[in-house]
Amino acid sequence: MKIQQVLLSLEELPKEWYNVIPDLPEPLPPEMDPPERPSRIELSRRITLKPLINQSAQKDRWIDIPEDIRDLWVKVGRPRPLSRATKLERFLKTPAEIYYKREDLSPTGSFKINTAVAQVYYAIREGAERLVSSTAAGQWGAAIAGACGLGGVSCTIYFVRFACETRPYRLIQMLMSGADVRRSPSDKTEVGRRYLKENPNHPGSDPITNSEALEDAIKSVERGEEAAIARGGATNYVVLHQSVIGLEVKKQLEMVEKVPDIMIGCVGSGSNFLGFISPFVKDRLDGKTTTRFIAVQTEAAPSMLKGEYRYDYGDAGKLTPLVKSYTLGIDYKFGHSYAEGLRQHQVSPILGILRKHGVVEALSYEDEAAFEAAKTFYQVEGVLVCPESAYAVKAAVDLALKAKETGKEEVIVVNISGSGFLDLGNYGTTLYKL
Amino acid sequence: MKIQQVLLSLEELPKEWYNVIPDLPEPLPPEMDPPERPSRIELSRRITLKPLINQSAQKDRWIDIPEDIRDLWVKVGRPRPLSRATKLERFLKTPAEIYYKREDLSPTGSFKINTAVAQVYYAIREGAERLVSSTAAGQWGAAIAGACGLGGVSCTIYFVRFACETRPYRLIQMLMSGADVRRSPSDKTEVGRRYLKENPNHPGSDPITNSEALEDAIKSVERGEEAAIARGGATNYVVLHQSVIGLEVKKQLEMVEKVPDIMIGCVGSGSNFLGFISPFVKDRLDGKTTTRFIAVQTEAAPSMLKGEYRYDYGDAGKLTPLVKSYTLGIDYKFGHSYAEGLRQHQVSPILGILRKHGVVEALSYEDEAAFEAAKTFYQVEGVLVCPESAYAVKAAVDLALKAKETGKEEVIVVNISGSGFLDLGNYGTTLYKL
Numbered sequence: 001m002k003i004q005q006v007l008l009s010l011e012e013l014p015k016e017w018y019n020v021i022p023d024l025p026e027p028l029p030p031e032m033d034p035p036e037r038p039s040r041i042e043l044s045r046r047i048t049l050k051p052l053i054n055q056s057a058q059k060d061r062w063i064d065i066p067e068d069i070r071d072l073w074v075k076v077g078r079p080r081p082l083s084r085a086t087k088l089e090r091f092l093k094t095p096a097e098i099y100y101k102r103e104d105l106s107p108t109g110s111f112k113i114n115t116a117v118a119q120v121y122y123a124i125r126e127g128a129e130r131l132v133s134s135t136a137a138g139q140w141g142a143a144i145a146g147a148c149g150l151g152g153v154s155c156t157i158y159f160v161r162f163a164c165e166t167r168p169y170r171l172i173q174m175l176m177s178g179a180d181v182r183r184s185p186s187d188k189t190e191v192g193r194r195y196l197k198e199n200p201n202h203p204g205s206d207p208i209t210n211s212e213a214l215e216d217a218i219k220s221v222e223r224g225e226e227a228a229i230a231r232g233g234a235t236n237y238v239v240l241h242q243s244v245i246g247l248e249v250k251k252q253l254e255m256v257e258k259v260p261d262i263m264i265g266c267v268g269s270g271s272n273f274l275g276f277i278s279p280f281v282k283d284r285l286d287g288k289t290t291t292r293f294i295a296v297q298t299e300a301a302p303s304m305l306k307g308e309y310r311y312d313y314g315d316a317g318k319l320t321p322l323v324k325s326y327t328l329g330i331d332y333k334f335g336h337s338y339a340e341g342l343r344q345h346q347v348s349p350i351l352g353i354l355r356k357h358g359v360v361e362a363l364s365y366e367d368e369a370a371f372e373a374a375k376t377f378y379q380v381e382g383v384l385v386c387p388e389s390a391y392a393v394k395a396a397v398d399l400a401l402k403a404k405e406t407g408k409e410e411v412i413v414v415n416i417s418g419s420g421f422l423d424l425g426n427y428g429t430t431l432y433k434l
Numbered sequence: 435m436k437i438q439q440v441l442l443s444l445e446e447l448p449k450e451w452y453n454v455i456p457d458l459p460e461p462l463p464p465e466m467d468p469p470e471r472p473s474r475i476e477l478s479r480r481i482t483l484k485p486l487i488n489q490s491a492q493k494d495r496w497i498d499i500p501e502d503i504r505d506l507w508v509k510v511g512r513p514r515p516l517s518r519a520t521k522l523e524r525f526l527k528t529p530a531e532i533y534y535k536r537e538d539l540s541p542t543g544s545f546k547i548n549t550a551v552a553q554v555y556y557a558i559r560e561g562a563e564r565l566v567s568s569t570a571a572g573q574w575g576a577a578i579a580g581a582c583g584l585g586g587v588s589c590t591i592y593f594v595r596f597a598c599e600t601r602p603y604r605l606i607q608m609l610m611s612g613a614d615v616r617r618s619p620s621d622k623t624e625v626g627r628r629y630l631k632e633n634p635n636h637p638g639s640d641p642i643t644n645s646e647a648l649e650d651a652i653k654s655v656e657r658g659e660e661a662a663i664a665r666g667g668a669t670n671y672v673v674l675h676q677s678v679i680g681l682e683v684k685k686q687l688e689m690v691e692k693v694p695d696i697m698i699g700c701v702g703s704g705s706n707f708l709g710f711i712s713p714f715v716k717d718r719l720d721g722k723t724t725t726r727f728i729a730v731q732t733e734a735a736p737s738m739l740k741g742e743y744r745y746d747y748g749d750a751g752k753l754t755p756l757v758k759s760y761t762l763g764i765d766y767k768f769g770h771s772y773a774e775g776l777r778q779h780q781v782s783p784i785l786g787i788l789r790k791h792g793v794v795e796a797l798s799y800e801d802e803a804a805f806e807a808a809k810t811f812y813q814v815e816g817v818l819v820c821p822e823s824a825y826a827v828k829a830a831v832d833l834a835l836k837a838k839e840t841g842k843e844e845v846i847v848v849n850i851s852g853s854g855f856l857d858l859g860n861y862g863t864t865l866y867k868l
Contacts, residue, residue: 004508005444074438075521076816077539087509087584105511105539107816109855149813150521169855172862176812378610379583382510382541421543421603421855428606 004086006099006252008079013070014247016062017240020278020350023061023285025357028236028349029324032311040321047217047229051122056236063240072117072150076107078244082252082413087380089400096403096410097258098396101249103272103417104385108173110418111272112143112232115241119144119230120151126228130154132217133230134184134209137340138163138170139386139418140232145179158184158192158212162203169422184209191215191317211317234271234348242275249413250279260291261410262399265417266392267295267304267362268344270351272417281359294399295351296391297364298342300335303328304355304362312346325352337367338426339387341417363395370394371430374420386418387426438520440533440686442513447504448681450496451674454712454784457495457719459791462670462783463758466745474755481651481663483556490670497674506551506584510541512678516686516847521814523834530837530844531692532830535683537706537851538819542607544852545706546577546666549675553578553664554585560662564588566651567664568618568643571774572597572604573820573852574666579613592618592626592646596637603856618643625649625751645751668705668782676709679849684713687847694725695844696833699851700826701729701738701796702778704785706851715793728833729785730825731798732776734769737762738789738796746780759786771801772860773821775851797829804828805864808854820852821860 021028033039045053055063085098103111123131131153135141141157148155157174161183164171174181182188184204185195189212195202202208213229220227231238253260263280265273273295283289295304307326314320318330327346334343347355354360367387374390376397377383385393396414403410420427428434455462467473479487489497519532537545557565565587569575575591582589591608595617598605608615616622618638619629623646629636636642647663654661665672687694697714699707707729717723729738737760746761748754761780768777781789788794801821808824810831811817819827830848837844854861862868 004505005511007441007443009441010439071438075517077439077515081511083509107818146812146816150816168862168868169858172858172866172868173818175866176809176818176858176861178813375610378580379612382580382584384541384607384610419855421853422858424603424606424610424856427610428602432606432609434602434606 003256004084006082006255008248008251010074012251013073013079014065014244016064018243018247018279019058019061019063019240020274020281021236022059023282024350024353025285026353028353031321031323034313034318034322036318040319043218043319044321046221049119049122049126049128049228051126052119052237055240066121069118069121072121073244075150076113076117077105079248080105082249085381088377091376091380092397092400092404094400094404095407096400096412098400099411099413101245101276101415103245103415104383104389104419106418108142108146109422110139110143110386111242111245112140113147114244115232115238116143116147117150118241120147120153123153123228124151127226128153128228129226130156131230132156132213132227133232134158134213136160136163136206136209138167139341142170142173144230144232145174145177148179149177155179156216157181158186158209160184160204160206160209184212186212189215207315207317210315211319214317214319234269234274234351236350238271239274239278239348239350242271243278245272245275245415246277246279249276253413258411259289260413262292262294262412264294264296264392264395264412265415266342266388267297267347267351268342268388269346270348272415274348274350276415281354284359293360294395295360295362296395297362298337298339298391299364299366300337301328301343301345302364303345303347305364309352309356314346323349325349326355338423338430339367339370339391341388342391365391365394367430371427373397374427375431383416384420385416386420387423389416389418437690438518440516440689442682442685444508446685447507447513448499448678450498452677452681452713453492453495453497453674454708454715455670456493457716458784458787459719460787462787465755465757468747468752468756470752474753477652477753478755480655483553483560483562483662485556485560486553486671489674500555503552503555506555507678509584510547510551511539513682514539516683519815522811525810525814526831526834526838528834528838529841530834530846532834533847535679535710535849537679537849538817538823538853540852542576542580543856544573544577544820545676545679546574547581548678549666549672550577550581551584552675554581554587557587557662558585562587562660562662564590564661565664566590566647566661567666568592568647570594570597570640570643572601573775576604576607578664578666579608579611582613583611589613590650591615592620592643594618594638594640594643618646620646623649641749641751644749645753648751648753668703668708668785670784672705673708673712673782673784676705677712679706679709680711680713683710683847692845693723694847696726696728696846698728698730698826698829698846699849700776700822701731701781701785702776702822703780704782706849708782708785710849715788718793727794728829729794729796730829731796732771732773732825733798733800734771735762735777735779736798737779737781739798743786743790748780757783759783760789772857772864773801773804773825775822776825799825799828801864805861807831808861809865817850818854819850820854821857823850823852
């Protein structure tokens with residue numbers, strides 16, 4: 001039988017995370033405090049679980065993964081397969097070998113569960129009884145709600161009110177996990193009440209949900225409650241947790257004796273992409289490989305292509321510290337895209353440095369082109385990817401066609417960050433005008 | 435690490451199917467021809483792929499699985515894990531060990547893909563250029579459309595018009611597979627036109643889609659076209675194909691040195707349940723084990739509990755031969771249930787005999803109780819099951835609680851036939867009145 005899937009045994013599940021920060025060509029620029037008071041750095045530290053603060057500042061390359069986190073990963077189906085796109089290769093008539101990592105097999109629908117269960121583990125260890133978070137499209141909300149359900153930790157999620165209407169399945173998924181889901185703006189926070197006063201039917205927005213979650217966490221901690229914030233985007237510790245993706249891929253490629261020529265992932269703030277490439281960066285910088293790392297963005301939010309490299313706020317509520325990276329500006333008006341996870345104004349500082357030094361290349365597409373590629377992928381490979389991953393698939397197809405022109409037998413590896421089952425409506429609208 | 439998942443390597447994927455028919459306590463009653471003409475047996479043979487007709491009459495227990503089918507199975511993610519419900523056990527405080535088979539990990543959403551890729555393989559081998567089928571809720575439609583996409587075979591699907599509106603995601607999924615989906619009743623068949631004439635906005639029904647698909651296949655074959663019918667329900671060859679589920683489970687239980695005390699599956703016509711238990715029946719009949727086989731039905735269609743054992747039509751269009759089994763009658767008015775796959779009037783003749791001889795027990799529940807169990811399962815195990823499998827989960831929970839009363843350390847194994855991602859709307863309506 002031709003190799004179609006590379007599977008790892010449970011014993012081969014990584015026992016250590018890989019921290020890419022020591023490999024970076026220059027030191028990470030530190031967080032800065034904006035003029036607003038109280039200190040945003042202080043606020044952030046007060047609501048973040050201590051082990052996570054420590055992980056963000058780690059200088060070691062290898063960091064032990066607690067046994068209980070590995071146990072939770074097994075529960076949610078890790079290790080995950082690396083599949084070879086044999087039928088896509090045949091369809092494209094390309095000499096390239098295309099592999100794809102199956103993060104879509106997550107029970108909550110995306111790779112976000114990898115860090116969600118880790119954060120829940122640390123919450124339990126630190127005695128936090130409640131995690132507070134926010135979600136715009138719902139993938140992160142589903143992951144943190146699911147992880148809290150597994151761990152028996154209370155979970156409060158601020159979910160954009162408009163999305164509760166347009167994405168009811170995500171809402172129901174979070175409710176089934178036992179989460180307390182609050183339509184944002186809500187009457188539970190000052191900032192929420194302010195927006196509701198303005199407009200009782202306010203549709204909400206990503207920045208408002210962020211601010212509500214931050215306010216909720218800050219006030220709870222001030223009241224002496226055991227609460228903390230949970231984050232899904234590409235903060236340093238999230239990137240560390242997501243390195244499990246790349247570590248599995250590395251082992252799987254070694255099993256079939258391959259070195260990647262090209263690694264591709266979609267990028268909003270960068271956590272799936274960085275987790276995927278982390279263990280491969282050093283070999284490239286050391287000249288041992290010539291692996292190209294390709295970050296794929298939506299033209300609706302091309303931060304790495306059209307953004308500036310500078311300090312900026314992480315959230316529009318200006319409650320978080322300033323970080324330095326490529327940014328479109330906190331007030332950027334995004335173009336249309338159903339790949340909600342890619343509509344971010346700023347990438348992680350780690351990714352910023354890799355981009356600045358030319359280690360990471362960037363590409364962008366529009367929904368139509370990406371979704372057509374996803375359709376082809378579903379037909380020939382049988383895997384329905386989420387709109388975000390559709391962008392990565394599109395780039396893989398284009399690069400495989402390029403390999404056909406040049407005749408190069410390149411090894412292309414692409415990370416499928418999530419499943420498209422709950423996004424079929426968006427595919428229907430874009431592809432079939434349904 | 436405590437055992438949470440039992441994984442098989444690709445080499446351990448079954449190489450032979452297990453045919454349970456030779457194990458049955460009495461011979462299968464033959465199909466009969468109803469008074470309608472032309473002969474329904476003849477019609478059925480004309481539109482069924484020859485290897486499938488042969489498989490339905492096989493007397494051997496073990497039947498070779500073609501390499502290409504195993505290859506397609508690997509493509510769609512076989513072998514699938516057997517998971518241990520460690521957290522559910524803890525939640526229920528039961529001494530029972532609960533295992534569940536992950537057929538929900540299918541890329542099209544359910545176990546139906548197992549037979550779909552086999553039927554597509556035989557279509558290619560026999561030179562059939564087009565497969566015709568029908569679907570009521572869409573799970574089978576998604577599977578056969580997906581398999582046809584993988585195999586490069588044309589696919590025509592008659593899909594209940596009303597379901598196209600209420601289940602647009604399934605429609606889009608089939609379209610993305612490249613299938614020609616026809617809203618039924620359609621203007622493409624005589625029977626469809628008859629119903630449309632009656633009511634241009636006719637919502638359609640399962641029997642009408644069946645009749646449309648049969649008419650389409652029959653007329654195509656009469657015109658000399660290379661077309662055939664594809665079937666998802668529990669005909670003999672479908673049960674044979676689905677035995678891959680039970681064969682994997684048997685191997686996985688042997689790896690952890692367990693013999694099942696109780697095996698549980700949901701039953702509409704019986705294909706997932708029979709595939710699951712097939713390789714375990716002989717040992718029970720030979721007295722080597724005392725495994726209980728429990729078929730779970732919905733009170734909306736309790737064919738094994740309230741039906742009669744007699745000859746009946748397989749479809750309301752009366753285009754198929756008569757088969758003998760437990761039936762509620764072809765004109766039975768089903769009660770309400772969102773577990774559409776369980777709303778069948780009749781179980782397979784194989785299951786009929788096993789039930790008649792007391793080898794299989796039957797239970798029934800209502801949606802509310804089943805869906806509450808699914809919610810618990812999602813919270814503690816992180817796996818979102820389809821409404822049909824919710825019934826099986828409910829039975830597993832009840833039997834595990836019974837084991838707690840008796841103190842028995844029973845091994846309970848339950849088949850999760852599909853994923854609930856596309857059924858979140860039904861869960862929301864039932865559990866949260868959304």
